[in-house]
Amino acid sequence: METVTLTIKNQPTLYLEADTITPDNFSGKKASEIAALHAFEGRDQFTLGKYFEVSGEGGATAADTRIVVKGNVSRVKYIGMKMTAGEIVIEDNPDMYTGAWMQGGKLLVKGNVDAFAGIGMKGGEFVIEGNAGNYLGAAYRGDWRGMQGGVIRVKGNAGSDIGYFMNGGTIIVHGNTDVHVGTHMEGGKIIIKGNAPSKVGGQMVGGEIFVYGGIDVMMPGFKYVQDEDLEVDGENAKFSLFYGDTGERHPKRKGQIVYGKLHLRN
Amino acid sequence: MTEFLIKNGFVFDPTQGIKGDKADIAVKDGKIVKSSDISSKAKTIDASGKAVMAGAVEIHAHIAGPKVNEGRNYRPEDKLFTYTPKSAGKRMAGGFSIPTTFKTGYEYARMGYTTAIEAAMPPLFARHVHEEIKDTPIIDEGALPVFGNNWFVLEYLKNKEIENTAAYISWLLDVTKGFGVKVVNPGGTEAWGWGLNCLTIDDPVPYFDITPSEIVTGLIEANEYLGLPHSVHIHQNSLGNPGNYTVTLDTLKLAEKFKPKNKFGREQVLHSTHLQFHSYGGDNWGNFESKSKEVMDYVNTQKNVTVDTGCVTLDETTTMTADGPFEHHLTELNHLKWANVDVELETAAGIVPYVYSPDIKVCEIQWAIGLELALFAKDLMRCFITTDHPNAGPFIRYPRIIKWLMSAEARKERIDTFKHSAKMVEATHLAGIERELDLYEIAMMTRAGPAKALGMSSIYGGLKPGMDADVVVYDFNPQKPHKPDDIEKAFSRAAYVMKTGVPVVIDGEVVNNGNKRTLWVHAKVNENPQVMRDIKDKFLRYYSVTQANYDVSKHFVPNPYVIEVDAT
Amino acid sequence: MSKSVTDVICPFCGTLCDDLEVVVSDDGKKIEDIYNACAIGAEKFMHAQAAGRVTKPRMQQPDGSYKEVSYDEAVDFTARMFYKARKPLMYGWSSTSCEAQSIGHEIAEKSGAIVDNTATVCHGTTLIAVQDVGIPSCTLGEIKNRADRIIFWGCNPCHAHPRHQSRYSIFPRGYFTNKGHKNRKMIVVDPRDSDTAKMADYHFKVEQGRDYELLSALRVALRNEPLPETVAGIPREKIIEVAEVLKSGRFGIIFFGMGVTQSLSKNHNIDAAIMLTKDLNEFTKFSIMPMRGHYNVTGSGQVLGWQFGFPYAVDLSRGFARYNPGETTSNDLLRRDEVDAVFVLGSDPGAHFPISSVRKIAKLPSVCVDPHITPTSEISKLHVPVAFVGVEVGGNCYRMDNVPIDARKVVDPPEGVLTDVEFLTRVNTRLDQLIGGK
Numbered sequence A: 001m002e003t004v005t006l007t008i009k010n011q012p013t014l015y016l017e018a019d020t021i022t023p024d025n026f027s028g029k030k031a032s033e034i035a036a037l038h039a040f041e042g043r044d045q046f047t048l049g050k051y052f053e054v055s056g057e058g059g060a061t062a063a064d065t066r067i068v069v070k071g072n073v074s075r076v077k078y079i080g081m082k083m084t085a086g087e088i089v090i091e092d093n094p095d096m097y098t099g100a101w102m103q104g105g106k107l108l109v110k111g112n113v114d115a116f117a118g119i120g121m122k123g124g125e126f127v128i129e130g131n132a133g134n135y136l137g138a139a140y141r142g143d144w145r146g147m148q149g150g151v152i153r154v155k156g157n158a159g160s161d162i163g164y165f166m167n168g169g170t171i172i173v174h175g176n177t178d179v180h181v182g183t184h185m186e187g188g189k190i191i192i193k194g195n196a197p198s199k200v201g202g203q204m205v206g207g208e209i210f211v212y213g214g215i216d217v218m219m220p221g222f223k224y225v226q227d228e229d230l231e232v233d234g235e236n237a238k239f240s241l242f243y244g245d246t247g248e249r250h251p252k253r254k255g256q257i258v259y260g261k262l263h264l265r266n
Numbered sequence B: 001m002t003e004f005l006i007k008n009g010f011v012f013d014p015t016q017g018i019k020g021d022k023a024d025i026a027v028k029d030g031k032i033v034k035s036s037d038i039s040s041k042a043k044t045i046d047a048s049g050k051a052v053m054a055g056a057v058e059i060h061a062h063i064a065g066p067k068v069n070e071g072r073n074y075r076p077e078d079k080l081f082t083y084t085p086k087s088a089g090k091r092m093a094g095g096f097s098i099p100t101t102f103k104t105g106y107e108y109a110r111m112g113y114t115t116a117i118e119a120a121m122p123p124l125f126a127r128h129v130h131e132e133i134k135d136t137p138i139i140d141e142g143a144l145p146v147f148g149n150n151w152f153v154l155e156y157l158k159n160k161e162i163e164n165t166a167a168y169i170s171w172l173l174d175v176t177k178g179f180g181v182k183v184v185n186p187g188g189t190e191a192w193g194w195g196l197n198c199l200t201i202d203d204p205v206p207y208f209d210i211t212p213s214e215i216v217t218g219l220i221e222a223n224e225y226l227g228l229p230h231s232v233h234i235h236q237n238s239l240g241n242p243g244n245y246t247v248t249l250d251t252l253k254l255a256e257k258f259k260p261k262n263k264f265g266r267e268q269v270l271h272s273t274h275l276q277f278h279s280y281g282g283d284n285w286g287n288f289e290s291k292s293k294e295v296m297d298y299v300n301t302q303k304n305v306t307v308d309t310g311c312v313t314l315d316e317t318t319t320m321t322a323d324g325p326f327e328h329h330l331t332e333l334n335h336l337k338w339a340n341v342d343v344e345l346e347t348a349a350g351i352v353p354y355v356y357s358p359d360i361k362v363c364e365i366q367w368a369i370g371l372e373l374a375l376f377a378k379d380l381m382r383c384f385i386t387t388d389h390p391n392a393g394p395f396i397r398y399p400r401i402i403k404w405l406m407s408a409e410a411r412k413e414r415i416d417t418f419k420h421s422a423k424m425v426e427a428t429h430l431a432g433i434e435r436e437l438d439l440y441e442i443a444m445m446t447r448a449g450p451a452k453a454l455g456m457s458s459i460y461g462g463l464k465p466g467m468d469a470d471v472v473v474y475d476f477n478p479q480k481p482h483k484p485d486d487i488e489k490a491f492s493r494a495a496y497v498m499k500t501g502v503p504v505v506i507d508g509e510v511v512n513n514g515n516k517r518t519l520w521v522h523a524k525v526n527e528n529p530q531v532m533r534d535i536k537d538k539f540l541r542y543y544s545v546t547q548a549n550y551d552v553s554k555h556f557v558p559n560p561y562v563i564e565v566d567a568t
Numbered sequence C: 001m002s003k004s005v006t007d008v009i010c011p012f013c014g015t016l017c018d019d020l021e022v023v024v025s026d027d028g029k030k031i032e033d034i035y036n037a038c039a040i041g042a043e044k045f046m047h048a049q050a051a052g053r054v055t056k057p058r059m060q061q062p063d064g065s066y067k068e069v070s071y072d073e074a075v076d077f078t079a080r081m082f083y084k085a086r087k088p089l090m091y092g093w094s095s096t097s098c099e100a101q102s103i104g105h106e107i108a109e110k111s112g113a114i115v116d117n118t119a120t121v122c123h124g125t126t127l128i129a130v131q132d133v134g135i136p137s138c139t140l141g142e143i144k145n146r147a148d149r150i151i152f153w154g155c156n157p158c159h160a161h162p163r164h165q166s167r168y169s170i171f172p173r174g175y176f177t178n179k180g181h182k183n184r185k186m187i188v189v190d191p192r193d194s195d196t197a198k199m200a201d202y203h204f205k206v207e208q209g210r211d212y213e214l215l216s217a218l219r220v221a222l223r224n225e226p227l228p229e230t231v232a233g234i235p236r237e238k239i240i241e242v243a244e245v246l247k248s249g250r251f252g253i254i255f256f257g258m259g260v261t262q263s264l265s266k267n268h269n270i271d272a273a274i275m276l277t278k279d280l281n282e283f284t285k286f287s288i289m290p291m292r293g294h295y296n297v298t299g300s301g302q303v304l305g306w307q308f309g310f311p312y313a314v315d316l317s318r319g320f321a322r323y324n325p326g327e328t329t330s331n332d333l334l335r336r337d338e339v340d341a342v343f344v345l346g347s348d349p350g351a352h353f354p355i356s357s358v359r360k361i362a363k364l365p366s367v368c369v370d371p372h373i374t375p376t377s378e379i380s381k382l383h384v385p386v387a388f389v390g391v392e393v394g395g396n397c398y399r400m401d402n403v404p405i406d407a408r409k410v411v412d413p414p415e416g417v418l419t420d421v422e423f424l425t426r427v428n429t430r431l432d433q434l435i436g437g438k
């Protein structure tokens, strides 16, 4: 695996749109070619080289390419957008749309991510060591096909609207979240190891939500079913199972209504 | 003085019976002229080795107005990653199934379409329709106001008052700058005001004491009384339901007792649109099957009926129709976002996204039915290609449909890669049809035929001297061997398009925004104080706007092409 | 001799009444009287006439004072601002005509701007919800002619849309509603005892920020699923009772306003309200409609829609249109320092935006186009006075139910004052020259 290191040298005055920073775009390219890739600031088109020191070169394929992004990238959007393979490590706090529409590979952020990280995600492994903003692993506006696959793990807290219109994959938040978890969820799994204040699983059709901490106000459309012992994210624990959202439509299987599942740790 | 000579192309022009002969097309001041009528200074366009046709005419598409725009605004995901940036002289253009107005004009032109009819204008929203038409470059456009659920029409026709109906139509065309009489789910959309529907032509319309069959016959009679350029244009009852082909035949038969009466050369009294959605057998989605043969066997015998196909293109698209109850039914099936607007005294509309998947049996069968209708048609001057854009697919897929119609090999290739191809073959006729349409027949279906059905054959659809200089050159040599995909490619991006004498597309790229016109029909009738009184009364009592604020004033139609009809 | 102009459109609220009668002086310069308008509407017309109106553009000086400049200078200053900026914000568009919006969009395309309208602080959340789940709706005449169940959720039409109830929703007798309000059941959901709430057959004093739960509970009730004892402060029995009332009507409508679009859950509240409406269509006929505020905010969404495909917060900076509230919305852009110039027309963000955003505007190159001196004009580098749309110049507008109505001119603007369309056209032409190197 070849490593390309991007070190920010000039901060954008507005924001930088750097959707070219992916293993897919870097593979097969030398440092100078990578530096010549486009980046946008407002209506102007520049190159990555204007903002980043580029060293190393891409591997033969995306899968053989590892990118390390160093320095303050808090004004850089779209890092890792649509990546399909390979690896990106961001050492600081990137801005919005990090790993958006990601399809594969590994993305590690050592700091925090802003809103819309991992939206429309289809596959891959996305780890955020700090906190995540709003709309983590959510659907793009208007799309009923939200996150379809892959894993997002947040070691800190997450904002509101995580897993909005989620269809598949897994989101794990080690800390707390804000309101609206898994709204309109139809599949996949959300695990919150801290608290989720309210509006959890609203309009949920299918899928599973686990909450280890507390929920201040439950949605009215969740009905208690039973207690269960479950293994979740490698740990065993006792959970109370609720079915919901009973105000929402649900498919039927063998004459039985299939609900979404909300598991509250006892 | 602008003169052009489009030289040496293989010309296909059904209005003159030219079937691919090498010929030159001369143009002077926006009109086609005889070659002898232009000077030596005429600019020459070399079309040798290429196919030359008149500009194509879209007879039914939803491209401007409130529901189209609601479709755009409520589907941001339809634009994700598909936008074309702006370039010199061109606006930015986006949207896949519901393109922006700019993209609509550009994309039609690039395929060689120079005229399009917006298929459903809610009269109360006419101003909106015209604002969008004004912002759609290049192509001439007209819009059909909807009449089939209009309270005036229901009340007049309940009492068989044809003259009053005609006077009302004339008034409405005038104030909305409309082109003709559209009927959508007659009676059913009014019933939808109460959440109900009319699924056969004999279902009574709640509270109005009239049936769809009476609405349709009354409107045909009024339309011919006026002698409008276009006939009644109908979207029938029970759209999209298994087994609906019997309703379709029942409706078509209503036309039997009428004769066309107009000075525009139109020969039909009823245009039945997006027939694909109305040619279904079976009684549920499990035994759903094609009844295209039954329907086309009838259409083939009836000279006074024209149809368009409504071909399914197998894309993710956005359905939108004034058939309010149908869209509600659809959202109950696919659970996707549902928009609806009921329009006071007039109509309704619904919108639901839809994914025609090649992995779903019903979609595969629908795809086959659309193509079968065209391939069973005996008279292609009466059967036109549409996708009921965007309902069965976006209009940018016309080149693909043309490929499927012209190539049995392309059809087979598609069928073979369906998930349920065996079941699809069993429920349809398509696999057994060998027929391959030729360019002359395509010119009938996309040019001469629709132009004639719209009553516009004096200026559109052909290359006869005196007609508008809407000329298209396709980089397709009918005398050379070709692969099916070459057809799609050639029709997607015309080599050269001229609109009323102005070159608008060169090598598939838009080079000029043309001088688009809005077509509308001014039908003069005798003074009718009763109808004027009824109109005043309805505005005072039931409308939420005043009558004075209903008219579409002139500045919304900056470049009109008015068709005069005298029915006094 | 004075003359009377009839069928005049009121350019104030989204009710867009079109039956006003305005008496103007013989020379066509002065409004003498107004009939049929509500107090706010009438005040709007009179305000246009107020003494001391500015009639020349004014440029901010280094000491903060303003100096009159010519329209030519104003046009040049504005065009240069667009020419220099790399991501300007063009905000407002709700109190102007569609014709003006359209020219604004041309400028926006050329300068890579973000076009945002006042939905960004009121019904933008509604638009998001519509994108997520659609919207079954109707025109206001349908309510008048058919409706017998009327819900006002988080809105107070008695104050914000004064003629709404008499023209469309509660009192009129229509084709199928000849008993007027007697056959209409009125339900108000509002934590406050508003004047509208006082008229209601049912008033739900929903707990602050729990509209989403209450809407959800109504949906649960429709499905006969179990409910907790109280939801959002409302007892279960009441919820079930009202669900029955809604089901038993022939035609119902939910009108909703800022009380529910901007409270906790925002777009989700509207999403749930829309889904409740959809559910009710399995029992009867039901519609839902936002009570849009500014008279032509709806029109801005329409023109943006057909030109770019999105109803507000449209980012054209990359040469193609993008949209994502939370990023491309004005207050997010200002908060995050994403824009480098601000152009305001047809709104007053100085009065409606959070103070932090207003401070940001004050620091940037800025132009405010407004008939009057406003809090926004007071912090802008340039204020350009223009004619009053709907009073001094006509133009197309869209009512809250998307019905287009062409506003009328009733009096002349003050001598020499340009209209929005004229000013924007000149800026657009000047911008073309600058881009062309002139």
Ligand code: SF4
Residues within 6 Å of the ligand: C010, C011, C012, C013, C014, C015, C016, C017, C036, C037, C038, C039, C040, C041, C042, C161, C162, C163, C164
């Ligand atoms: S209700 Fe609104 S539109 Fe009607 S007069 Fe009053 S302010 Fe004007």
Ligand SMILES: [Zn+2]
Residues within 6 Å of the ligand: B060, B061, B062, B119, B235, B273, B274, B321, B388, B391
């Ligand atoms: Zn149609």
